[in-house]
Amino acid sequence: MNKPAVSQSKRARNRAMLDTDSVVGRRLKSYYDAIEAEPLPQELLDLLEKLDEAERQAKTPR
Template identity: 55%
Template sequence: MSDFQTDDDIVGKADGPVVPASGRTVISRKLRELYDTVQDEGIPDKFLDLLEKLDEAERNAGTSEAR
């Protein structure tokens, strides 16, 4: 089954709930709002620190492999 359904995809199929177009519009709008909110959040300092440590470990691993 496709991640994206059209009305044609669900005609004659009884394997799941049927969501009317108006419902899909509301769901799509709410998901977009949630995505935009998450996208606008900053990256926590703890996560940035972990990424920096990972970069440093990869640089150190590359230096030791070159020897």
């Protein structure tokens, strides 16, 4: 199925709505900044450490 064509003016409105100077853009940036500032859960850090260890072991000649 073909997607219906989106008009240039609708694309421009969508871009303007997500621009960081718009209300929506500022709110999205605020949410993103808050999430980015949260610490990573310890479980995720543990999994990443296990992955690093597995990669180190895979590189070690046997």
